[in-house]
Amino acid sequence: MTNSQSIAGQLVAFAADHAGVALKDALAQELREAGAEVIDLGTHGEDSVDYPDYGTAMAHAIADGRAALGVLVCGTGIGISIAANRNPAVRAARCANTTDARLARQHNDANVLALGARTMGVEVARDCLRVFLTTAFEGGRHQRRVDKLTDA
Template identity: 85%
Template sequence: MTDSGTLAGQVVAVAADHAGVTLKDALADDLRAAGAEVVDLGTRGTESVDYPDYGAAMAEAIAAGRAPAGVLVCGTGIGISIAANRNPAVRAARCANTTDARLARQHNDANVLALGARTTGVEVAADCVRVFLTTAFEGGRHQRRVDKLAGR
């Protein structure tokens, strides 16, 4: 994640449950069009699936280094973010607007953005993704807090 304003060359994992798959696919298309490499962790259709499985898949991808950042989508963004945050390598932030997305990166060094397909329109979601992925962590006074989240 950079503050250069470009997504070209970034590797971004995406995952969603059945409620979020349409938004996930639209966001993945936007990311590819912007030059990002997308690691799609599923789901692929609208048949009912369990969001914890996709939150865990994202967490595993982040922890293993397959992608430094990710985007999760479920109906509200809440359940899937809770699932991802069970892994200490993940700092998933459920965001509803670009201010949330910017501050999640600047102050919390969030590495996963969670969105609600039933609560956030596609344009707002796309703006959140762009801001999230192009905003740098400020460090400084925020670093000690992030270290505490990591148990350091």
Template identity: 65%
Template structure:
């Protein structure tokens, strides 16, 4: 199975339902398989539950990347980063999406549905998926974000 065949996991709270639907449609139109882990309505739910589901899919290899959406993107990104194997970045535009892939090897993208419009979110998503990690000088920093690293005494 090639990386392009591995799904992109999507998750959201009630505030992110509409934007997630837009992102999902664009991913599917571009030929990306999607693993939609909810929620699917606007009834109030708890964003940490959906962040955990997406992060589990990424860490277990069921998804290549994760995309999370809540009202601001703040809460859901904090929840995602509780998982030590996740490097989730809240971005506001394609520049942030590009840099977090290049420099941080981010594996989950967070977006705020009330903070950016659909076109900006779509551009950020496309950029995130298309940008490779640079490695090199960034490796030592990314290693320090891994679960196995601990600071020197």
């Protein structure tokens, strides 16, 4: 993973259902190798589990301050992001490419990246994660919109 200097030292939470566990584990390992600290909220195997449980676990980790940023993985990234977004502390963005990941951070101050293990390859997921973690929120005109998300 490139940009390891800006990734080193970051604390990132990960959670996935059974469809996303292999991609979660691969991405988490790459972050560890780049010097990031990883919180693994599960799941830890391929036995069938319910994605809302892991989206909710991520939401709690963000809301209680254990992590400022997170990564969710399920088959499509959709269901698990819906579950996490039920918590007002979470701004989970399901991203399919690096443009999505960059704009989710720049314009929406997304704090959780959601990925689909069945809809993208590991290289695209890795690139999305790198961009997500190394892109800053622009603030400015975007801040009032993000504030409305929090106040909703």
